[in-house]
Amino acid sequence: MSKQNLPLVSIAIITYNSAKFIAKAMDSALAQDYPNIEIIVSDDASTDATPKIIQTYIDLYPDKIKLLTLSQNVGITKNWFNCVAYCKGKYITGLAGDDIMLSNKVSTQVSVMESDPNIAICYSDAVVVNAATQKILYRLSDKAPSKSGGIKTALSDSIYYSPTLMFRREFLPLQNIYLDIRHATDLAFHKEVMILSAPNGKIQYLPQVLYIYNKHQYNLTVITKSYYKEHIEAIKTLQKRYPQYKRDLDPSIADFCCVALFKTLRELNLRQTGYFLSVGLKASKGNPLKFLRPTIWALQFYYKFKKRQLNGQEITQVEL
Numbered sequence: 001m002s003k004q005n006l007p008l009v010s011i012a013i014i015t016y017n018s019a020k021f022i023a024k025a026m027d028s029a030l031a032q033d034y035p036n037i038e039i040i041v042s043d044d045a046s047t048d049a050t051p052k053i054i055q056t057y058i059d060l061y062p063d064k065i066k067l068l069t070l071s072q073n074v075g076i077t078k079n080w081f082n083c084v085a086y087c088k089g090k091y092i093t094g095l096a097g098d099d100i101m102l103s104n105k106v107s108t109q110v111s112v113m114e115s116d117p118n119i120a121i122c123y124s125d126a127v128v129v130n131a132a133t134q135k136i137l138y139r140l141s142d143k144a145p146s147k148s149g150g151i152k153t154a155l156s157d158s159i160y161y162s163p164t165l166m167f168r169r170e171f172l173p174l175q176n177i178y179l180d181i182r183h184a185t186d187l188a189f190h191k192e193v194m195i196l197s198a199p200n201g202k203i204q205y206l207p208q209v210l211y212i213y214n215k216h217q218y219n220l221t222v223i224t225k226s227y228y229k230e231h232i233e234a235i236k237t238l239q240k241r242y243p244q245y246k247r248d249l250d251p252s253i254a255d256f257c258c259v260a261l262f263k264t265l266r267e268l269n270l271r272q273t274g275y276f277l278s279v280g281l282k283a284s285k286g287n288p289l290k291f292l293r294p295t296i297w298a299l300q301f302y303y304k305f306k307k308r309q310l311n312g313q314e315i316t317q318v319e320l
Contacts, residue, residue: 011093042083108210125206188231254284
């Protein structure tokens with residue numbers, strides 16, 4: 001099929017001080033075996049060489065890459081909304097400035113989404129890699145269950161493997177309702193995409209690995225102390241905006257509260273522990289089994305993680 005007959009796909013890349021990784025991210029976007037793409041990069045006022053590196057790619061591919069530069073640092077949420085506002089594709093897929101997408105990611109997901117107009121979101125498995133050693137740590141599917149389904153399934157599930165997502169631009173939220181939340185809004189954003197696709201929207205999971213997530217000391221989950229609370233506040237914001245889906249969204253709040261509860265207990269932060277316990281129990285309607293379901297995932301993950309550690313292969317040695 002010629003490029004003219006293929007729907008345009010926008011690869012939305014947000015960056016901030018990503019000079020160590022951005023070249024590989026850009027290379028992976030340009031290496032897609034799907035020909036009809038545009039690459040929109042929004043840089044959040046980086047203080048390193050990130051914009052200069054991106055400019056070298058624009059000089060080579062001026063018709064394919066667009067760089068947006070913010071004059072001051074605004075955080076991931078506003079940067080993401082700034083980026084997707086410029087996307088023109090029928091489909092949008094995100095790529096973090098420090099990650100890598102496999103060459104068949106876009107073509108695989110487009111094929112699935114073109115097969116069913118009701119699929120609003122398509123996501124896949126991914127490997128998490130130690131950026132320094134290039135050793136595979138685990139797969140995202142090791143960490144939490146993956147699901148396909150309708151609106152209720154998509155809203156109650158807590159993890160979509162957000163980095164791997166592709167979604168239809170027609171369901172793009174036009175307004176940023178998370179104005180006071182700087183970073184952890186990706187889950188809420190994609191839940192809003194599903195809400196806007198109602199009543200017929202579906203979420204589709206693909207079990208193959210299509211994405212490589214680099215884990216390093218500068219990851220959001222490492223440097224942002226309020227990461228879990230921001231996620232919870234983002235879902236609460238979504239509930240206020242769409243009160244008809246409040247009950248469907250409650251399980252994801254309980255899941256984040258459960259994970260954060262054990263994290264703060266380990267840190268002896270009893271004040272935060274009390275917050276996550278009270279909010280989590282409320283979201284799970286006081287049912288400890290529903291509140292504690294991520295502990296089952298954690299035990300399963302620990303077993304799989306230890307098993308992978310024994311293998312310890314480099315990413316280049318593993319057939320994904």
